[in-house]
Amino acid sequence: MATITQEKIGPLHEKLSIKLDKTDYLPGFEKSLKEYSKKASIPGFRPGKVPAGLIKKMYGPSLFMDEVLRSVDKEVVNYLDTNKVNIFAQPLPLENDMSKLDVSNPSDYDFHFEIGLKPDFKMQDLAKLDITGYNIDITDEMVNEEVERLQNRYGNMTDKEAVDADDNVLNVTFTETDAAGNLVEDGIKKDNSLLVKYFAPAVRTALNGKKTGDSISIKLGEAFGEKELEFIAQDLGLDKEDAATRDKTFQLEITKVGLLEKKELNEEFFNQLYPAGDVKTEEDFKAKVKDEIYQYWAAQSRNQIHDQLFHKLVDDTKIEFPETFLKNWLTTQNSQPQEGEDQQPAKTPEQIEAEMPSFLNQLKWTLITEKIITDNSIQVAPDEIRNFAKQQLFQYMGGAMGMTEDQPWVNDYIERMMKDRKYVEDAYNRLQSQKVFEWAETRVKPKATSIKAEEFAKMVSEHQHHHH
Template structure:
């Protein structure tokens, strides 16, 4: 057997394997003899059929199977001995496959395309200039959040006369009769100058309006038409009031507190405000932590300048998911895959160089945290903790063990990121929610 490597570029190569008769024939003969011992062929007692007959019947299929086994094991062993890191799986070259004469040929040559990376060098110091962001919620945002909760849990009423922030249900008609629609109009979406027409009205009143000027926010969605129909909502219209809907804000009482947080978790307005602020701030800062981690990863990836075998990887992704994706989809998703792959290479290198390992106990704890978060708003805290071991065991055994492996990878990634933050001297910065939203948009 001869195995040779031909590098086409810094990250792509081909591996050629030449087999002669001595490499495969002993295994083929042994397999055919084993077939003969077990064969049950008409005209012969079980296991007494001549080997020559067995060879004629099964010789080619056995030869193909044995050569495939030899190729697979030999290629894997050869690639493991190399210093570079193989990406994806070797891709067989089928150009001359139809020319193989399995019945008469004695020597065979096979070729595989491979993609790899040689060295993985990256920065892990304060030159990365990385920042961990903490989001601070303003008093006005807290008041707005509480007002929204009071509205959400408030009581719906139907007053006689409308006020600002009511919903007016009625019929919208164009002057020429070409358009008619019944819908509920939130007065919060009415332009300020036009709002006075809608305040102080009662059931049966008729309001003259130009929808395109009066409703300045989400016109199509508000009226309930498709975007291509918006052009019809310009000119003289009438809106006939059928009903007025108003939400009375929920009072600060135990019933409201229990609806928000569960029975007897909060007993005063002060506690409620503190709890709302804590929950919203926690949500913002979880999002900020993810954002900060991604920014750090991007900086480390950029410092590495790892050149992936793009052409090879796209071909491999298409063939590995054959029938499930198109070449257009592979092209579109490749940048995301390339970033994930590059970070995985770096993360594994950091873990290897610094003996960072995900222990079984870490996997258990991270799974518990995930389950607690999922059940956080269900009010099943005590019952869940009593059955936590069962929840954890069921989850980690699910998906044929893939859940455990994914959680193991996640734990290692967390440890690598924690190590990277320490080495990079990540600075902390407190920002407003508006600033954070702006950063997310950009």
């Protein structure tokens, strides 16, 4: 009968020593030999009639090793389960000499493994965390800008021969050049659609009278104001905060000149946007738009609370880790390619050392969420995953008109997704994480602070930039 001993070799780092008696594996080995002899196909012998001695000579060593290792694995798993040893990852082999395994001379064998123990830790009192809840001011200007955006989005476009007003719409192609105006090889090239009024006054003057096919040269920092530069830079894949972005030069080719006739604010337009028919007047429309803007910024504010929660818990919760074991484990994982991936060069000890702080932060968050989930019995039901798949589908289809939940193809899609193991796992993790934050929200007591939308957006952008 196998015996297992456990001894400490470092902080939360222990050694398991397994003494395997030959009676633990021999019955299984002999059974494997018999089963193999029944199905072995060897030239000159009928199936099932191969002499046992030949089978043992040809396949015995590999079957012997397989059975010994299977027995060791079974004993270790049973020991950890029986003694409720809570570990990270899997036990790692230590000092095990496989050359001692001799099918001709079965014996007792010793095996050694290292394990990393999961730590106990105390959760912070969420009610005492210093969390700020941002109330974004929804101004009349924001409402009017959104109303105008919707009027433009659903408006009618007519072609024009040449640029003659600030409300002209230009389809343009941005092509990156150097300071001398020469095209940059493999540089940025991007189509866009812009109102003339988005450009700085000097560029508007240069555009006046231009027709389809005409081009001008621009420098981003001079061609746009701060607000416009932000979304133009983002569309071009550039960082607005990078000083080099402002100095980027482009050839701007006009591919079409148009005039946008804005939608009138009438009941026909209101019903187009809100088919329920509950918007009758311009005042109703603006109230609806204001509520949607409020809902958007309220969601952004909640995301900010979630972000603060994450950083407060990760940065301030004290958790010890078996770092030596985890480095050893990362080394073994690093040498094994993931399914479907090519073999990557092994990371050096220096690289693993450099990555440890980030890895331990991720691990800390995993332990914190596991504790919240366990202590509060947070679960995700299959119906919630089905509903998640349905909502994703509707969002992907853009809330297509006439699409309802009871259409057969919608249910077929959802059932197909429910059979996709990876999709179900990803959806489960996302929903579980969402529930963790929703639970945490009920415990925190954020300090309410009013803030302008521009200031809030800038704060979030700077925070994201800092953490990337």
